[in-house]
Amino acid sequence: xxxxxxxxRSAVPVRPRESPLPLAARLSRATVARxxxxxxxxxxxxxxxxxxxxxxxxxxxxxxxxxxVRKDLAAIGSLGHPGIGYRPQELAEAIRQVLGxxxxxxxxxxxxxxxxxxxxxxxxxxxxxxxxVAVFDSDPAKIxxxxxxxxxxxxxxxxxxxxxLGAQLAILTVPAHAAQGVADQLVAAGIRGILNFAPxxxxxxxxxxxxxxxxxxxLEQLAYLVLNATANGESSRHS
Amino acid sequence: xxxxxxxxRSAVPVRPRESPLPLAARLSRATVARxxxxxxxxxxxxxxxxxxxxxxxxxxxxxxxxxxVRKDLAAIGSLGHPGIGYRPQELAEAIRQVLGxxxxxxxxxxxxxxxxxxxxxxxxxxxxxxxxVAVFDSDPAKIxxxxxxxxxxxxxxxxxxxxxLGAQLAILTVPAHAAQGVADQLVAAGIRGILNFAPxxxxxxxxxxxxxxxxxxxLEQLAYLVLNATANGESSRHS
DNA sequence: TAGATTGTTAATCGATTAACAATC
DNA sequence: TAGATTGTTAATCGATTAACAATC
Numbered sequence: 301x302x303x304x305x306x307x308x309r310s311a312v313p314v315r316p317r318e319s320p321l322p323l324a325a326r327l328s329r330a331t332v333a334r335x336x337x338x339x340x341x342x343x344x345x346x347x348x349x350x351x352x353x354x355x356x357x358x359x360x361x362x363x364x365x366x367x368x369v370r371k372d373l374a375a376i377g378s379l380g381h382p383g384i385g386y387r388p389q390e391l392a393e394a395i396r397q398v399l400g401x402x403x404x405x406x407x408x409x410x411x412x413x414x415x416x417x418x419x420x421x422x423x424x425x426x427x428x429x430x431x432x433v434a435v436f437d438s439d440p441a442k443i444x445x446x447x448x449x450x451x452x453x454x455x456x457x458x459x460x461x462x463x464x465l466g467a468q469l470a471i472l473t474v475p476a477h478a479a480q481g482v483a484d485q486l487v488a489a490g491i492r493g494i495l496n497f498a499p500x501x502x503x504x505x506x507x508x509x510x511x512x513x514x515x516x517x518x519l520e521q522l523a524y525l526v527l528n529a530t531a532n533g534e535s536s537r538h539s
Numbered sequence: 540x541x542x543x544x545x546x547x548r549s550a551v552p553v554r555p556r557e558s559p560l561p562l563a564a565r566l567s568r569a570t571v572a573r574x575x576x577x578x579x580x581x582x583x584x585x586x587x588x589x590x591x592x593x594x595x596x597x598x599x600x601x602x603x604x605x606x607x608v609r610k611d612l613a614a615i616g617s618l619g620h621p622g623i624g625y626r627p628q629e630l631a632e633a634i635r636q637v638l639g640x641x642x643x644x645x646x647x648x649x650x651x652x653x654x655x656x657x658x659x660x661x662x663x664x665x666x667x668x669x670x671x672v673a674v675f676d677s678d679p680a681k682i683x684x685x686x687x688x689x690x691x692x693x694x695x696x697x698x699x700x701x702x703x704l705g706a707q708l709a710i711l712t713v714p715a716h717a718a719q720g721v722a723d724q725l726v727a728a729g730i731r732g733i734l735n736f737a738p739x740x741x742x743x744x745x746x747x748x749x750x751x752x753x754x755x756x757x758l759e760q761l762a763y764l765v766l767n768a769t770a771n772g773e774s775s776r777h778s
Numbered sequence: 779t780a781g782a783t784t785g786t787t788a789a790t791c792g793a794t795t796a797a798c799a800a801t802c
Numbered sequence: 803t804a805g806a807t808t809g810t811t812a813a814t815c816g817a818t819t820a821a822c823a824a825t826c
Contacts (some may be wrong), residue, residue, distance in 0.1 A: 779810100779817070780811080781819105781823080781826105782821105782825100782826085783817105783824105783825085783826085784824085784825075784826090785822105785823095785824085785825100786821100786822090786823090786824100787820100787821085787822090787823100788820090788821085789820080789821095790818080790819070790820090791817085791818070791819085792815105792816090792817080792818090793814100793815085793816080793817090794813105794814080795812105795814070795815085795817090796811100796812090797810100797811085797812090797813095797823105798809105798810090799809095799810090799811100800807105800808085800809085800810100800818090800825105801806100801807085801808075801809100802805105802806085802807085802808090802816080802821090
């Protein structure tokens with residue numbers, strides 16, 4: 301469960317800066333999440349035609365410290381120019397490469413409810429290289445219907461289609477009671493990563509990556525914060 | 540942005556155990572998230588009629604260490620019974636109280652798309668005391684329609700209705716470009732907490748609590764994990 | 779050159795884990 | 803009593819911040 305590998309962190313500076321990403325040290329969750337924010341911000345800068353952006357500008361836009369930004373960015377390479385800042389294009393490219401957004405990901409979706417429809421319709425995913433290649437549901441009434449241009453397949457098609465399409469990622473939007481069973485099927489079918497929205501703690505083998513988004517937990521977090529806000533200094537959370 | 544208050548943490552043991560929650564120390568984000576998991580697990584135990592549950596059982600079910608569970612639970616009170624474990628009912632009640640689930644929260648929702656419909660339909664929220672009292676949208680075509688028994692109101696009704704209904708929480712499911720503007724209106728209308736789904740970093744005053752769920756970030760996390768999985772020992776993430 | 783800004787180090791802060799006396 | 807399990811302490815681990823020499 302916990303991350304075990306951190307030995308090689310401080311070994312990085314020793315390495316010559318030949319290829320852009322020479323066996324980069326493992327990045328922490330928090331760092332990876334912030335890289336996503338930086339990328340979004342930098343892409344906005346690119347659009348406005350800016351030729352440079354400083355750690356301070358990035359920090360102010362995102363509500364973190366400039367030191368944090370520099371630390372995060374230094375972890376993925378020597379991308380900055382002392383006295384200048386970062387060049388949006390260079391930076392965006394480097395972040396995309398680290399996050400794996402410089403390629404196409406084939407994604408299947410299991411469980412076609414409203415949440416699934418929202419995700420399928422969200423154009424932001426496609427823009428970053430995530431392409432939905434198949435959707436599945438167990439409800440006979442839904443099978444054969446079309447959502448966002450995709451035919452809904454029965455669960456019996458899960459394994460063969462994932463194999464045939466070479467899908468790497470799956471989004472799980474089934475009810476809690478069905479989630480573990482479907483996850484097991486996805487794992488067996490060779491899926492490499494699962495984004496789970498079912499409110500359960502899933503168990504998958506260590507060869508498969510798992511990110512869970514638990515909306516109930518988020519709303520409960522909010523209730524806790526509100527309840528403890530007046531007394532305390534407020535703090536906000538970004539997941 | 541960062542949490543500033545932590546002085547009183549180790550001062551807690553000094554305090555006599557009179558009332559159930561005597562000025563409880565501030566809990567970390569991570570702890571609050573785990574409390575939500577514990578609650579869910581404990582509620583399942585309650586349903587199966589279990590009369591006790593140990594930190595080890597809880598830990599195994601959720602993939603954390605038993606020490607972690609005891610630490611988290613000790614932070615909200617002396618709830619365990621040495622040699623026995625925790626009593627599900629007592630524990631569930633204590634967690635509910637800490638998270639503010641022992642009361643009713645009035646929630647408004649702004650932006651009626653598929654994500655909103657999914658959230659409105661999700662029964663889990665109601666079960667924990669979150670009640671949707673109004674929904675708003677800026678699209679004239681949607682105004683006056685009904686979703687899950689609620690009439691969709693125009694944005695001009697936001698301020699008066701929030702005041703009239705005494706709504707405390709808001710869920711923001713509008714497009715990115717509209718999010719900050721709507722957040723400002725919600726703040727002005729007296730909302731105490733916002734659960735934001737728009738993929739932007741929102742700015743709200745420190746008197747208002749904010750939790751953001753950024754689905755793009757989560758999918759990018761997954762891509763990063765998959766990309767770095769084979770080489771590394773795998774780790775999974777629960778938000 | 780003077781001013782700006784990075785990458786990196788050391789210091790700080792906070793969260794997790796291991797271990798065990800106290801307790802039922 | 804013997805066995806089980808908590809709450810708490812100390813040790814460890816990791817992440818953030820501050821400061822500044824190096825660089826453009």
